Amino acid sequence: MEEELVNQCVRLWEEPLSHMARIREQGGRPVAYFCSYAPEEILHAAGLTPVRLLGSMRTITHADAHLQAYCCSVARTDLDMALAGELSFLEGAVFVQTCDTMMRLSDIWRRNTGFPFHGDLVLPVRMGEEISLPFMVREVGRFRRQVEEYLGSRLEDEALWESIRVYNRNRALAEEVYRLRSENPGLVDGLSAAAVLTAGFWMRKEEHNALLERFLEAAREGVPEGEPAAVQLLVTGSVCTTPDLYRLLRELGADVVDDDLCSGHRYFDCPVEDEGSPEEALAARLWRRVNCPSKHQSLEDRATRLVTQVKESGAEGVIFYLQSFCEPHLFDVPYLKRKLQEEAGVPSLVLETELQSFSRGQLRTRLQAFIETIAGV
């Protein structure tokens, strides 16, 4: 049961588009988002289904007329799919201001696609400081009104609180999956944990909650199948567009014990607290949650968190899994590598990928060498 569920989720991860289209066929209203800062609860409460675009491995045919080659391939391939008409099931998209690329992509997308809904959420870079919280609250409120105007009706607070409860439940269940994996890697491996979490980007969260509950129940009753992988690693970066990395690691006798990815641990970090109005509560979470490197909480927050994660999970090495041209992540690499070596005593490997020219072979060679070093082969 557990294995079948995981396989289903892996297939979904590999082919999310057809699944998103099915949501539309079944009367759902899919709205795309890209970034883990998107206020999904507001869309959810409005009866829309937030679906995430993580880029895709493809040859670019349309986007090159709008984006230079020195921009990240997640932005390029997502735009390419939209311009090629492959996302016609979408009702719209929501952009969040994180990096410079996403800031400009919003305008380019709006001008060149014809989806009925286009939402923007502008974020401060100063997160977690008193001075920026009032701005965040008013900006989330503005986003709520934008959605209300699009719907032509008011979003009731109660509906928002209900969606917040659904999403908080989702965060708690995801946390549970991760805990089970790190405490019992023989029971839940990295690919399974990532797949059941990632699948949730393309369904209503109620459905995903039921899926995670089924998975957890089955996993807890399972018996460890053989020994856990010899080398346990932590992955840090932005998104994992496909399951390839996890599969390669498994083939090479290693596994992911924890991650710092925005399609992973950073996505479900920190629940929405019951504080003030729904927009105050939602804004406060975005403002307090673990930072994307395009944001600032303190000079040391990312390193401190990463070192702690490595120590707590027992990871023996760290993989930086990055998109080429991703400035926020690339800037932090030298400093984080140094801190990981000095304070956690673990080596790290930087892997840059581009989706339009993804090379599994190259990735495999570099991973193999890294894993062999750690295993002392």
Next chain:
Amino acid sequence: MNGNRERQEGDDRERRRIKSTAAMRDLMLKYYMEAKAAEGTEKKIAWITSGGPVEPLICFDVIPVYPENHGAMCGAAHMNVELCEVAEGMGFSRDLCSYARGDIGSAVTKGGPIGGLPRPDFLVCCNNICNTVLKWYEELSRFFGVPLYIYDTPFVRGPLPDHTRDFAVRQMEEYIAFLERMTGKEFDEHRFLDVAVKSFAAISLWAQILSCNTARPAPMTCFDAFILMAPIVTLRGTQEVVDFYEGLLREMRQRVEEGIGILPAERRRLLWDNIPIWYEMRNLGRLFMELETCLVADTYTNAWTFEGVDPERPLQSMAEAYTEVYLNINLERMSDRQVSLAEKFQVDGMVMHSNRSCKPYSLGQYDLAREFTRRTGLPVLIIEADHTDSRWYHRTEVEGRIRDFVENLL
């Protein structure tokens, strides 16, 4: 005969040369020497981003130092690549902004034409020009172990929202309090007003200077403006800068009156978009002169002509002006500015520098180019380069494309 012609050409060149450039060199030399001499003394030094609010620093007698201006200088001196390589050796990706890489390289090695910048006592980073500066200044703050003030300007789509304005104004007050802590001085409102008035005066003068280029022939090219803008970027708010730009405006007006153009012949006029290709200014300048084509205006130097610094409410209006700079607004508003520059300066087309070091300036250019042609009927050429990393520049290809473009303008 030949000697005569050469003498005449020499006289003509001398007549066309912008004389105020020497005064600007002196001003900038003095500024850099004072800044370098201040290192290790009681005087405070702050490194600040090019779009950051410098007026409060001037008001507190802090010496502002601009890594971007220094980067341009290293680029023009063909010294930035080696500095970039130092940063790359430290693990910084070659795909990161070359200003940032060069600056980190220079901070570590004290390399560059002036032996590096003086060590900062604190840093001021304003993200109205890009998100890159945040990461860059975080790294500087860790490297030097000095405080970092982030003046946070959320992106503006359409008109400035009230909550963005309020956030900007509150930070202006917080920034002042930060400077009081850093300098141990109390905020002097009279002094601030005086600085704001001077800054506004310099900005107005700069706008008038750039406007002189509506004349035919144009008294300068935007490559001259790129050089002559150094004081407005670094030292606006001081009397010296006002004095300098008054002199420059007089010279420009006189040139217009006497019909002295910067080029020996001006047949065509173009608009430039994006940061200059610093290491290639001389070659490109020669090429455009040969093509009898004058780059009469640009979106870059015009970014320092923002309006709205209101002496009646200096802190508030300054907060607004810094939030709505050219790179912090949506593409439609950028397009409006490009079209209005094209109309004002009566250009025959636009050259866009697709700058791999600057995403907020470059991403969207393809759409802006089409929009520009749609609205004005004028052609656009997009050239690929990097503002200070010449390893990404292919001279033969770029120059060939410029020639083709200009020849087809007729």
